[in-house]
Amino acid sequence: MDFELTEDQETIRKSVAGLLRDFDDQYWMEKDQAHEFPTEFYETVAGGGWLGITIPEEYGGHGLGITEASLLLEEVARSGGGMNAASAIHLSIFGMHPVVVHGSEELKRRTLPRIATGDLHVCFGVTEPGAGLDTASITTYARRDGDHYVVNGRKVWISKAMESEKILLLTRTSKADEVTKRTDGMTLFLTDIDRDRIDIRPIPKMGRNAVTSNELFIDDLRIPVEDRVGEEGQGFRYLLDGLNPERMLIAAEALGIGRASLDKAVQYGKERIVFGRPIGMNQAIQFPLADSLARLDAAELVLRKATWLYDNGRPCGREANTAKYLCADAGFTAADRAVQTHGGMGYSEEYAVARYFREARLMRIAPISQEMILNYLGSHTLGLPRSY
Amino acid sequence: MDREEFVLVRDMVRSLATRHGVTSADEVKPSTRAAAQQALDELDLAELRRTSPPAATAQECALLAEEHGRRPLTTSLLGTVLLAPELLRLLGASTSPAIPTIAFTRELRFPGRTPTDLVAWDSEGADSALCVTTDGTVSRVELGPSAPSTDLVRTVRAVPSDAPVEVVGQLAADDQLRWQAYALVVVTAELVGAAGSFVEQAVQYARDRRQYGQAIGSFQAVQHLLADATVLVEACTSVTRYAAWCLDNEPPERALAAARVAKAEVNSSALEAVYAGMQVFGGIAQTWEHIAHLYLRKVRLGSTLLATTAELLPALAVPEVTR
Numbered sequence: 001m002d003f004e005l006t007e008d009q010e011t012i013r014k015s016v017a018g019l020l021r022d023f024d025d026q027y028w029m030e031k032d033q034a035h036e037f038p039t040e041f042y043e044t045v046a047g048g049g050w051l052g053i054t055i056p057e058e059y060g061g062h063g064l065g066i067t068e069a070s071l072l073l074e075e076v077a078r079s080g081g082g083m084n085a086a087s088a089i090h091l092s093i094f095g096m097h098p099v100v101v102h103g104s105e106e107l108k109r110r111t112l113p114r115i116a117t118g119d120l121h122v123c124f125g126v127t128e129p130g131a132g133l134d135t136a137s138i139t140t141y142a143r144r145d146g147d148h149y150v151v152n153g154r155k156v157w158i159s160k161a162m163e164s165e166k167i168l169l170l171t172r173t174s175k176a177d178e179v180t181k182r183t184d185g186m187t188l189f190l191t192d193i194d195r196d197r198i199d200i201r202p203i204p205k206m207g208r209n210a211v212t213s214n215e216l217f218i219d220d221l222r223i224p225v226e227d228r229v230g231e232e233g234q235g236f237r238y239l240l241d242g243l244n245p246e247r248m249l250i251a252a253e254a255l256g257i258g259r260a261s262l263d264k265a266v267q268y269g270k271e272r273i274v275f276g277r278p279i280g281m282n283q284a285i286q287f288p289l290a291d292s293l294a295r296l297d298a299a300e301l302v303l304r305k306a307t308w309l310y311d312n313g314r315p316c317g318r319e320a321n322t323a324k325y326l327c328a329d330a331g332f333t334a335a336d337r338a339v340q341t342h343g344g345m346g347y348s349e350e351y352a353v354a355r356y357f358r359e360a361r362l363m364r365i366a367p368i369s370q371e372m373i374l375n376y377l378g379s380h381t382l383g384l385p386r387s388y
Numbered sequence: 389m390d391r392e393e394f395v396l397v398r399d400m401v402r403s404l405a406t407r408h409g410v411t412s413a414d415e416v417k418p419s420t421r422a423a424a425q426q427a428l429d430e431l432d433l434a435e436l437r438r439t440s441p442p443a444a445t446a447q448e449c450a451l452l453a454e455e456h457g458r459r460p461l462t463t464s465l466l467g468t469v470l471l472a473p474e475l476l477r478l479l480g481a482s483t484s485p486a487i488p489t490i491a492f493t494r495e496l497r498f499p500g501r502t503p504t505d506l507v508a509w510d511s512e513g514a515d516s517a518l519c520v521t522t523d524g525t526v527s528r529v530e531l532g533p534s535a536p537s538t539d540l541v542r543t544v545r546a547v548p549s550d551a552p553v554e555v556v557g558q559l560a561a562d563d564q565l566r567w568q569a570y571a572l573v574v575v576t577a578e579l580v581g582a583a584g585s586f587v588e589q590a591v592q593y594a595r596d597r598r599q600y601g602q603a604i605g606s607f608q609a610v611q612h613l614l615a616d617a618t619v620l621v622e623a624c625t626s627v628t629r630y631a632a633w634c635l636d637n638e639p640p641e642r643a644l645a646a647a648r649v650a651k652a653e654v655n656s657s658a659l660e661a662v663y664a665g666m667q668v669f670g671g672i673a674q675t676w677e678h679i680a681h682l683y684l685r686k687v688r689l690g691s692t693l694l695a696t697t698a699e700l701l702p703a704l705a706v707p708e709v710t711r
Binding site for chain 1: 607608609612
C-alpha cells in the first residue's frame with residue numbers, strides 16, 4: 001500500500017491552492033449575494049490550463065486521471081470557493097467523458113479543445129420534472145427530421161445553463177413503451193443552446209447562487225445529426241461510464257468544503273474568548289471538531305481508494321458510492337459544526353461558514369441522494385433484493 | 389384512587405424494590421425469586437385492575453410499571469398484577485383463585501389466529517397464562533418448564549404445544565384495541581422506569597468517580613452525554629404518560645395510536661439512554677457483577693417486545709381511521 005501522493009499530484013494541490021489564494025471569502029460572498037457567475041475565477045483556472053485536466057492531450061488537455069481531477073476539485077472547494085467555485089468548472093473537468101469515449105472525431109475536434117481552453121461553457125441536461133434519479137422516465141423527445149432532430153420537452157436542475165453555450169442533452173428517440181429495456185431508446189447530443197428554442201429560467205434556491213440552476217423549456221429545437229454523441233438509442237449507456245467518476249468528484253468537492261469549514265471552526269475556536277478562555281478549550285467545542293477531522297480523514301481515504309481503482313481500470317462502484325456517501329456526510333457535518341462553533345456569528349454571511357453550510361447541504365442530495373447510494377450498496381454490493 | 393391512596397400503593401412497590409431488587413446477576417436464584425414474588429403477592433395488588441370499574445386508572449398502572457422498572461426485580465408485577473387481571477376485567481369473568489400471567493408468541497408478539505407457539509411471559513408465581521388471539525378469543529393455557537431469557541430477571545415459561553386450551557371468553561372489538569393499547573403502555577412504562585433509573589445512577593457515578601484529580605462529571609463530554617440521555621428519558625416519560633392518559637380518556641383507536649407512538653419512541657430512546665449510561669460507567673459496566681447489563685438486557689429485549697419501531701412506524705404511517 002502507498003498512501004503518498006505522487007510528486008505531480010502534490011504539485012497540483014499546491015499550484016491550485018496558490019492560484020486561488022486571491023479569491024477570498026469576500027470575493028465568494030459578493031458573487032453569491034449578487035448571483036453572479038465567477039468569471040474572474042473561471043478565467044484564472046482556465047488560464048492556468050486546469051480545465052482540460054482529464055481531456056486527452058490530442059484535444060488540448062492533459063490526459064490525467066480522476067485522482068488528479070479529484071485533487072483539483074477538492075482544492076478548488078477548499079480554497080473557500082466551495083460549490084460556487086466547483087460548479088463553475090465541474091462539467092469542464094469530466095463532464096465531457098461521454099464525448100471523449102463515444103463522440104465522433106469531428107465532434108471531439110470541434111468541442112474538446114475549446115473546453116480545455118475555457119472558451120466553451122457546457123451544461124448537462126438529464127433530469128426532468130418527472131424524472132430525477134429515475135433517468136429512464138425522461139420524456140424529452142427527439143424526432144428525426146432529415147439530417148436534423150427536432151426536440152421538445154422540459155429539463156430541470158440544469159446547472160450553469162444560463163452561462164453555457166452548449167448542452168449535453170439526453171433525449172428519448174424511442175418512447176419508453178416502445179423499447180424492451182427502459183434504458184434503451186435514449187440518445188445523447190452535444191449541441192448549441194438556441195435561446196430562441198430553449199427558454200431558460202433560473203430556479204431561486206438556498207445556496208450556490210453564483211452558478212445558476214435552471215429549468216429549461218425546449219420547443220422545436222433543431223439539432224444537426226453531427227451533434228449526436230455516438231449511436232442513436234445508446235445515450236443512457238454512455239452516461240453510465242461517467243457515473244462513478246462523477247460521484248468521486250462530488251465527493252472531493254464535499255471533502256473540500258468540509259476541510260474549509262473545519263479550518264474556519266478551529267481558527268475561531270482558538271481566537272474567540274468566552275469566560276476568560278478560548279472556546280476551543282471546551283470539550284463540547286473541541287470534540288465535535290476532532291470528530292469531524294476523523295470523519296473527513298476516513299472519507300478521504302475511501303475517496304483515494306476509489307479514484308485509484310478507477311484510474312487503474314478496476315471496478316469501483318462500491319468505493320465510488322461509499323466515497324460520495326461518507327464525504328457528503330463528513331463535509332456537511334463539519335460545516336454544521338463550524339456554524340455551531342461560531343455561535344451567532346455563524347449565522348452571519350460575514351463568516352463564510354453559513355455559505356459553506358448551505359452549499360454542503362446540497363451534496364447530500366446531488367447528484368444522487370444519500371438514500372439512493374444506500375440502495376446501490378444494499379442491492380449491488382450486499383446482494384439484497386432491490387427495494388425500488 | 390385518590391392521590392394519598394396511590395402514593396401509598398406506589399410506596400409499597402418502591403419498598404418491595406428496595407428489599408428485593410437484585411444488585412447483581414448472581415443474586416438471581418430460585419429462592420430469591422420465590423421470596424420476592426411472595427412479598428409481591430402479599431401486597432394483593434392484582435385487585436387494582438380486576439374490578440369494574442377498576443380501582444386504579446391506566447395512568448396509575450403505568451406509573452406502577454415505571455416504578456417496578458427502576459430496579460432489576462424478578463417479580464411478575466406486569467404479568468400477574470397489571471396485565472392478566474385487566475384481561476379478566478374486560479371479559480367480565482368471575483373471580484377465581486387462579487393466578488394467570490400473559491402468553492405471547494415465542495417471538496414475544498401478540499398471538500395470531502390460533503393459540504399456538506406460545507410462551508408464558510413474566511410468569512413468576514403464575515399458575516397459567518391467558519392468550520388473546522386475533523379474533524378476540526381469550527384462552528387459558530398451562531405452563532411448561534422455564535424457558536431461557538435474555539432478560540435475566542424476567543421469568544418466562546414454555547407453553548407445551550399439546551397442553552389443553554380452555555376458552556375463557558371473547559373480547560369485544562373495542563376491548564381488544566383497549567387491551568393491546570394497555571399492554572403496550574404497561575410494558576413501555578417499565579422500560580421508561582429502567583432507563584430513567586439507570587441514567588440517574590450513571591449521573592451519580594459521574595459525581596463520585598474521579599480521574600485526573602476531578603470528578604468525571606466535570607468533563608463536558610461526560611456531562612453533555614448525560615444531559616442528552618436525560619432529555620431522551622424525559623421524551624420517553626412524556627410520550628408514555630400521554631399514552632396512559634389516552635387509555636383513561638380517549639376512544640380505543642386513539643389510545644392504541646398513542647401507545648404505538650410511545651413504544652416506537654421508547655424502543656429507540658430508552659436504549660440510547662442506557663447506552664449513554666454504560667459509556668459513563670466505562671469498563672465497570674462491562675463486568676458480570678455490575679448491575680448495568682441487567683438494565684441493558686431489559687431495555688434491549690424490551691425494545692423488541694410486542695413491536696419493534698420498524699414494525700410500528702408503518703402502522704402509524706397510515707391514516708388513523710384505517711389503522
